Amino acid sequence: MRIAQLANFVGPTSGGLRRAVDKLGRAYAAAGHQRLLIIPGPSDSVLTTKTGTIVTIASPALSSGYRLVVNTRKVAQVLERFQPTSVEVSDKWTMTAGARWAVRRGIPAILISHERLDDQASMFLELEVSSQIHLINRYLAKIYDRVVVTTRYSAGEWINTKANLMVCPLGVDLGEFSSQGTVSGRTATLQLVYAGRLSREKCPHLAVATAVELDRRGVDVQLNVFGAGPIVEELRSLAGAAPIFFHGYLNSRAALADAYRSADIALSVCPAETFGLAVLEALACGTPVVTADRGGARELVDASCAEWASPDPVFLAEAVMRLAARVREDPARLSQAARARAEQYPWGKTTASMLALHEELSNPSLA
Numbered sequence: 457m458r459i460a461q462l463a464n465f466v467g468p469t470s471g472g473l474r475r476a477v478d479k480l481g482r483a484y485a486a487a488g489h490q491r492l493l494i495i496p497g498p499s500d501s502v503l504t505t506k507t508g509t510i511v512t513i514a515s516p517a518l519s520s521g522y523r524l525v526v527n528t529r530k531v532a533q534v535l536e537r538f539q540p541t542s543v544e545v546s547d548k549w550t551m552t553a554g555a556r557w558a559v560r561r562g563i564p565a566i567l568i569s570h571e572r573l574d575d576q577a578s579m580f581l582e583l584e585v586s587s588q589i590h591l592i593n594r595y596l597a598k599i600y601d602r603v604v605v606t607t608r609y610s611a612g613e614w615i616n617t618k619a620n621l622m623v624c625p626l627g628v629d630l631g632e633f634s635s636q637g638t639v640s641g642r643t644a645t646l647q648l649v650y651a652g653r654l655s656r657e658k659c660p661h662l663a664v665a666t667a668v669e670l671d672r673r674g675v676d677v678q679l680n681v682f683g684a685g686p687i688v689e690e691l692r693s694l695a696g697a698a699p700i701f702f703h704g705y706l707n708s709r710a711a712l713a714d715a716y717r718s719a720d721i722a723l724s725v726c727p728a729e730t731f732g733l734a735v736l737e738a739l740a741c742g743t744p745v746v747t748a749d750r751g752g753a754r755e756l757v758d759a760s761c762a763e764w765a766s767p768d769p770v771f772l773a774e775a776v777m778r779l780a781a782r783v784r785e786d787p788a789r790l791s792q793a794a795r796a797r798a799e800q801y802p803w804g805k806t807t808a809s810m811l812a813l814h815e816e817l818s819n820p821s822l823a
Contacts, residue, residue: 457489457818460540462531462551465522466495472733473570476626477546482507483807484814492538494531494554496523509538528553541818544810546570548596555599564817567600572613572752575728576657593617601817604810606731607752624810627803628736632709635717635742635795646670646677646780649719649743651712651734654685659726661687662748664694665769666723670776671698679723682706682715716741720783721776727767729753740798742791744783746775756801760793 461481466474477493484491491508496515503510513530515523525531531554535543543558544566545551558565574586590613597603597619604622605611614621650663660683667679677699681691684705692702706712716722722738722745732753738745739761747753748767757764765775782790 457484457542457814458492458538458540459484459489459814460492460494460535460538460543460554461546462494462543462554463546464496464524464550465547472626472731473546475733476568476570479627479629479803480544480807480810483803483811484508487811489814490538492534492540494525494534496525498523500530524550532557542566542814544568544814545600548573549592552596552599559599564601565599566602566604566813566817567596568604568606569610569613570606570730571657572610572728572730574613575751589613590617593619602813604813607755609750609752609755610730622809622813624806624813625801626731626733626736627801627806628733628740628798629709630740630799630802633713633716633737633740633798635740635791644676646675646721646776647719648677648679648721648723648776649682649715649738650679650723651682651706651715651737652724654681654683654688654691656687657726657728658685659728659767660685660691661694662725662767662769662772663723664691664700666725666746666772666776667700668695668698669769669773673773675777680715680719682712712737713741716743719743721746721779723772723776724753725767725772726753727751732756736798736801739794742795744779744790744794746772746779748772756797758797761790761797762794 461477463477481491481493485507493510495512497512500514501512511534513525515525517523535557542564543554545555546568555565574589593614594617597617602622603619604624606626611621652658654660670677679700681702716738722743724732724735724745725748727748727750729751735745735753735756745757745762747757747764749764754764763775763779765771
């Protein structure tokens, strides 16, 4: 097969989306297929590697730090040269031109729906936009042969759109993120960790406000924040004098794993998180998690390894205290349960499902 992957909003400090595109692409190449990746960047370039050809199209930078391909003609030209047998798009709207190109040539197109835009847009804009997004999704459902969602929560956006849905959870690298490794010396201080992009749609302010609430209650707590993004100064202001430390983006996966292992509890509390790779990474390191009581991240945990609450700092603080009590009571048992939960989501299962989908759509006789 000749698989073309298209993705916007992929940059040096982007997280889950970039990781998913990379993991899938490497799996396609490892299985012997030709792989093309089209992404935005500061200038045009072509890089040929063992895992495929990466074409970067010069694109303007947004205020968020991401880049966005606007030259759809270049996208079409690259696809014409590659002649894919299937096209995989990891962006709902801005890469739709690539899907339309595929439709015109009778080439199957797959959309991986990495975000739930109705909830995210309503939360970000503080306006109800579900009806408008529903209309757009109905249009997208007509273009794509298959829409891949990562959770049942994510699938909710596509109700009554006639989309041909497939639920395919993402995975976690169980080797890179392991409960075996260096752990800093434990202290009496409750150690919390947040790892993720510091942008409004990820709700890092909820994690910071939760730590502030715990500090206000007199809890001996420390929150370590790992990530970069456009609202870091806003978060620093929100943190005030509370023991919250901003360490910036960690480029080393080993260092990130150490950060998870050194924490008592990881916070992943965005109620509109479509999946939540950070949740699985923490669990794989044996670190239990507090999540919001709704959203995709909630689907990744159960009572053996997590607590959850309404996305409000007061209620989330109470969830942290419930989980902290369990950590003090039997840390080994909780760590083992966290790891066991993560082991239900190996990347191999994800990539096998996506390869099978490309095979099915590229060879209709196999369906």
